[in-house]
Amino acid sequence: MNAVLTPAPGEQLPFNVPESLSKMAERYLEAEIVEGRLPAGTRLNPEEIAKRLNISKSPVREAMILLQREGLVKGKPRSIFVVSEINLADLEEIYPIRASLNALAVKIILRSPSAAATVEKLAEHLEKMRLKVEAGDAVEYFHASIDFYNFLISSCPNLRLQTMWKQLSRQVLRFRFLIMSQPGHIQKSFPDHLRLVAAMKEGNIEQAMREAEEIIYSSLADLRGVLKSENIS
Numbered sequence: 001m002n003a004v005l006t007p008a009p010g011e012q013l014p015f016n017v018p019e020s021l022s023k024m025a026e027r028y029l030e031a032e033i034v035e036g037r038l039p040a041g042t043r044l045n046p047e048e049i050a051k052r053l054n055i056s057k058s059p060v061r062e063a064m065i066l067l068q069r070e071g072l073v074k075g076k077p078r079s080i081f082v083v084s085e086i087n088l089a090d091l092e093e094i095y096p097i098r099a100s101l102n103a104l105a106v107k108i109i110l111r112s113p114s115a116a117a118t119v120e121k122l123a124e125h126l127e128k129m130r131l132k133v134e135a136g137d138a139v140e141y142f143h144a145s146i147d148f149y150n151f152l153i154s155s156c157p158n159l160r161l162q163t164m165w166k167q168l169s170r171q172v173l174r175f176r177f178l179i180m181s182q183p184g185h186i187q188k189s190f191p192d193h194l195r196l197v198a199a200m201k202e203g204n205i206e207q208a209m210r211e212a213e214e215i216i217y218s219s220l221a222d223l224r225g226v227l228k229s230e231n232i233s
Contacts, residue, residue: 021055025063028053033072033083034174035139036181044073044081071171088227091175091220094168099216101165103209105156106196110205118155119200125151126197133190141189142180146173148193179222192218 032038046060064081067073125148132141199208
């Protein structure tokens with residue numbers, strides 16, 4: 001009987017487990033959609049995407065189904081998939097929930113025994129964001145911001161909150177990228193996060209919660225302006 005190689009707690013396998021083809025296709029399509037190379041309404045051609053990735057069509061279709069569940073792709077009759085349309089009404093529903101979750105995560109973290117270590121690590125992520133601002137690199141700032149929130153939310157010992165945040169955040173990733181790519185936005189965003197981490201370092205729970213909410217609501221306000229200027233409702 002073949003033994004199954006299982007790492008001991010805290011250990012890693014001595015080799016990299018290859019990413020599934022469907023996951024690879026999912027990550028590729030997500031990046032194309034989020035960064036605007038596949039605009040809303042674009043019909044996705046599984047055969048063309050499969051050729052580009054040098055894989056079969058089956059994992060590409062699996063990836064599209066997964067992205068449909070996340071709201072990035074919309075399924076139509078006859079197995080047709082298109083990039084979901086941008087909808088401001090959806091953002092008006094999602095962003096207030098994200099604001100509340102962000103504030104609650106901060107509150108839970110600051111009341112946890114590991115608060116100091118978590119805040120110290122957040123400060124390290126913040127420093128990476130600062131370097132991207134100084135370089136004027138909006139795309140890399142976007143990715144550094146994603147890392148900041150991935151760490152913040154994963155540090156919150158509330159699994160249901162983590163699940164809700166991940167589901168909602170994936171749906172609005174492309175809108176976050178859109179707003180980050182606007183001239184001057186990262187220079188505005190960074191001080192907001194600086195104030196959040198400063199309040200967390202001080203252990204000022206109420207102030208940190210206000211900063212966490214304000215960051216999300218400020219982004220929503222900016223998005224309203226951008227989408228309305230492009231006649232998207």
